[in-house]
Amino acid sequence: MLFGRKKRKPISIPAKKVKEWKYTTCNYCSTGCSIEIGLDENKKLVTSRGHAGADVNRGKLCIKGLLEHELFESPGRGTTPLIRNKHYDKFEKTSWDHALDTTAEQIKKIQNKYGRDAFAIISTGQLLTEEFYTLGKLARGCIGTNNYDGNTTLCMASAVSGYKRSFGSDGPPGCYDDFEHTHCFMAFGSNLPEQHPIIYWRLKEALEKRKFPLIVVDPRVTMLAQFADIHLPITPGTDCVLINAMMHVIINEGLQDKAYIDAHTQGFEEVKALVQDYDPKSAQHVCGIDEDKIRTVARLYAKAPAAMSIWTMGINQSTHGSDGVANINNLNLITGNIGKPGGTSLSITGQCNAMGTREWSSCSGLPGYRYLENPDDRQEIADFWGIDPEFFPKKRGLAETDIFPAIETGEIKGLWIVATNPMTSMPDTSRIRKALEKLDFLVVQDVYEDVEMNQYSHVYFPAAVWAEKQGCHTNTERRVNLIDNALEPYKESKPDFWIFNQMAKRFENGQKIHFPEKPEEAFNEMKKLSVGTNAYGNERTLDISGMSYEKIMKARGIQWPYREAAEGEEETLKGDPRLYTDGKFQTKSGKANLLPIKFFNNNEQPCKDYPFWLNSGRVVEHFHTRTRTGKIGNCNKFSPTPYMEMNPDAAIELGIEHQSYVRLTSRRGDAVVMVQLTQRVPRNMVFIPFHFHDCVNRLTLGLLDPHSRQPAFKQGSVRIDKVDQKEAAQLNVERRAF
């Protein structure tokens, strides 16, 4: 001790006293980080830590993951099933049996009266894959509604659709290891440092080892844009123009990979013809990026020995979402950057198990990327489940974003909501509210009973969360990883797996189809369904037949495809890091489709009455509608109340001050937010985080992408007005239950 001190002061640092570490995967975003939950000798949760031996996160976690173990006992958790007659009545506590019986009766009543499709189910990307598979069985095989979709329509539908259109099948073809090999990295509307910090760290590690150019396309100066070698501050919604102009340069300068195009793609001539209309000279006036920069970037990308693109909601949440994805795929196909180390089209997914729902939930078809439209797929699944194939519809029904309009028009009378919160997450809140009021029956299944969706429900099922359950997630690089049930479900809440099983028992087909008791048995069913070939005779990429819970845990996650090792072959516990390495695609011809993407401008744009672009997005400390992170103080404190980034120069014109409240109005409604003045956004744009209830989505238009039915959250326009500060502050407090 220095400074003449003799007496020792005690040093007390919280000691965690962990007796046992339980293996899980993070339940927030799609990065797929491995977490160990520490239990003390009384099996009480005391801490958690990133798993240092997991390839994805290598011990790192973001703020949400670091504090995730605090969510189990957070306020607002559902403790017991609730029931009421009308949405304006008071909830009463009830038993699981009564809640399930009532729900089953109501579903049958609605279906008998209005037809099977009059009852809709909207699920999520948050459940475990076994639960998705089970819900799919229940929805497609027992309840038999065709209006069954996931909230992935709000985030990943465009990526799915674009992948399918280009490659014939869904599934991101690349992996995080591509950062280690790429020579040019281009991010479209993706802000890794705030949205996927651990993926950003993997990128940063690669960059510190070996510098390669970083190009970022984003109308905001995000953290990633700031670090970019070249930042392209694009005009919202015009990515297709930029990419077409880039391809114009590449093709007209002969920089494309001719051998790859000839061998593995079809449709090049159509693309070549189309991009002639997108000369950088004219394109620059549409996309806002000058022609020199377009040429520089195009040449850089095309000449790189391996170049890769990532994208997130900047592309997906647009009326050109699916087109944008297809066009990024075009760019990578013509430069030969698919299926090679460092060359890929990697969609960075939003939810922890968006991939799981895409693969196994039957939302857009049948399990294992099977299609309702394909009679053989229907037959195969019907046989496997032991039901009549005629029970299945022959065409996919409505997407989530079409289900609400169908409630509006009266086609749909009943709804089951599983772990999603459209009251906050869907565009145009007032429209959603009105639709929900009309429902004859709404059942909400969620971890939290204070989830805003519950305002209109008749029955509420309290669900268990994350490590109170057991099962798998698939991350954005197709890695299947395990969540162990470290804890008992909270109070009377139940795992979603159990809830679906119990509901199945109440339907006729539920007696025919086997609903296993244990998640791993469901996993084994999926394994069986994952082998073989698809409709065109191509070997299934989504093959998990070599996996088991034990192997997944040993490997800290395995990427698909992963097939059983042949006899005598050593088990690597490593799946294929990349898809399409052989240039064979899941299309009829085996070739990838080059698709000419024509730009049309149907976005709501700033005008005299509504002069600002309205952009929305994520902040690092919150997840989705804040039902979890809003209650964890050490997350929530970094943005406990909604705010809006606004350019200070624009604010001066309107006389608006930093940290004051303003009222925004759009053609849909209004919202009150606090102003944060920053040059991060242009003069004609505001940015509002989407996490807050009764906020940005009261304003958004959300025109739908024609292919993916995903809403264009990020392109709309608003007006900004001053408000009485005292009243605005009061309103702000009133609108925040958490």
Added chain:
Amino acid sequence: MNNVTITKEVDKKIETKGAVDLSVGSFDPATMSVATPEQEGRSNHWEVRTQEQDYAFLPTHEDRSEIKEKNRYGQLIDCVDLSGLPKERSMFINENPEVGTNPNRNKQHGFFFTADNCIGCHACEAACSEKNENPAHLAFRSVGYVEGGSYPDYKRMNISMACNHCDDPVCLKGCPTKAYTKHAEYGAVLQDPETCFGCGYCTWVCPYNAPQLDPVKGRVSKCNMCVDRLEVGLKPACVSACVGNALDFGVIENTPENREQCKTSIPGFPDPEITHPNIRFQQTKTLPDEMNRTDSMPVKYHKDKEGNYKPVIDQKAGKAKHWNLGKLNSRENPLVLFTLFAQAAFGTFLIPFLGALFGVEALTSFVHSDMFLPLTVISLVMTAFALLMSVTHLGKPMRFYRGFNNLRYSPMAREGFGLALLSAGCGITALFSLPMNTWVNEVSIELFSLNLVELSAGLPLSNLQLGAGIFTILAGSGGIYYMNKCYQIKARPFWHHIQTATSFLGNSLSLGAVVSGSIVVTTLILSKASSALIEQAIILFSSVFTFGLLLEAIGLIKHNKDLNKSDNEGGAAHYIQCTTFGKTYLLRNSLLGLNVLLASSLLLSTLLGFNDINTLLILWSALAVLNAITAIIGRALFYILVIPTTMPGAFFWKNKGFEQHARDIGLADNPATGVAPLAH
């Protein structure tokens, strides 16, 4: 989706079953245990993770070549060499006697922050709060930012900051309770919340906002350098958690691998000369010439000719002048009362006693009168009240006695000690005055049949009273001197000025003159003293009163002049003084100026022969009241306005403006907002 073409070719079908019979060898992950060779050869202070990664381990520096002998300020890096303490001492973390296995445990360690890389993702803060189990309103590490430029040429620089475990830990020196220790192990400056009594003085002196005063628990806690992790050779939790590769940690002056710069300052970071902090930076990317803070602090940073960023005033509050009288009522009210009463008490005793000592006739007769005892008692009561106020300001008032533990370094301990001695001195003086006091003696004889005069006949009472009085004056002078010293804080330039001293002394004289003057003059009048004597007293007290006012006014003029030229946080505080509190500031200054004018005119006219005592008393009383108001406003402003040199905050977190707003509108009622309600 809807663009699928259907074909009939399905050449290979999977085996299907009706009722599925899939036997499951059920797998219980709990039974899968993983051996941890990672812990081998390491102490047991922290469990090393399975397959722990390189980034988490401290370099061992086995060849020693990378470790410098002295840091850039000339201080030895080896704390054993520095302190002469033995090696291999246990730190007794959580009373665990095991000695850490870190080979460099006696070297001064510090954080290394690559400002170029920080993405502001809060992982460091979250890892810290998780490990230390901190509630939302507290954080040992915080990330704020400065930003500048114009879209799209915009730059935000995030700054993650915790404790810098300084060479010259002003917290350790300032803490009156000795709660801080700078250890020879890692040079860690650790604080013991169980010793702390929550005065918050360390939070005043620290330029980096490292010590955290928890208004809920009423005590301070701070970054503990994760010494438990260091003892097994792991970097602190925040560093290990860093996702931007911005935070690092190691022996000080050692530039980490892959880094090219090792400097002591970045925009927004206070002058390292104050404490010689053990943090080094890399910041190579060009930033805009001006970097702003998003929080409510009226400070921004401007690049000077040498390329260093210096704080300048950011006129966030506009230019309009306001009253904001309501805001004068703050949680620092007890300190306003504490300082004013302590100063008044000191002056009350000082003026008549010193006057008597110098042989001023009016005062000699007063000191020998029966009224001297009540005056010492009043002075005692005022000091005691002042000390009580200072105790109520503590987070843990029952631990007040710990306030004198650090007389060696802490001006606050010395201040408290001086004032405690002042009250003791008043008490002793009163005690020695008792037997000589006719009223007390009469009461004593009547009630207890004790004649105090007879009892104390053998004692040299007058000399004892004189000695006690001199002791009281010395103690009080010490107390007030260190009270001033308490505020001469480099991290608080608004206070770090002669004005603090002139105001404290000026108030001691003006307020003391009022209290003692009213007692003395009343005594003289009641004892039917000659009007010459009364006039002498009036002139003396009014002179002292006027001198006190003048002293305060001169200090204020100089303060205003200096701060108008200042660009740092002192200037910023003054800017707030002239805007947010502009009208109040003007009022106080005008009242003080008016008082100086009136008091000197009155004094002059008395000297020139105006001697209607009743009129004089009425007029002086009015000026005394005026002075009391001025003093209260002035002292309240003194506390409210100070802006410390502190790290830039974020838009919500560590933004005083938002914290205040959240409290005002009720958002803070939700603990997840992370804004603690104020305890006082």
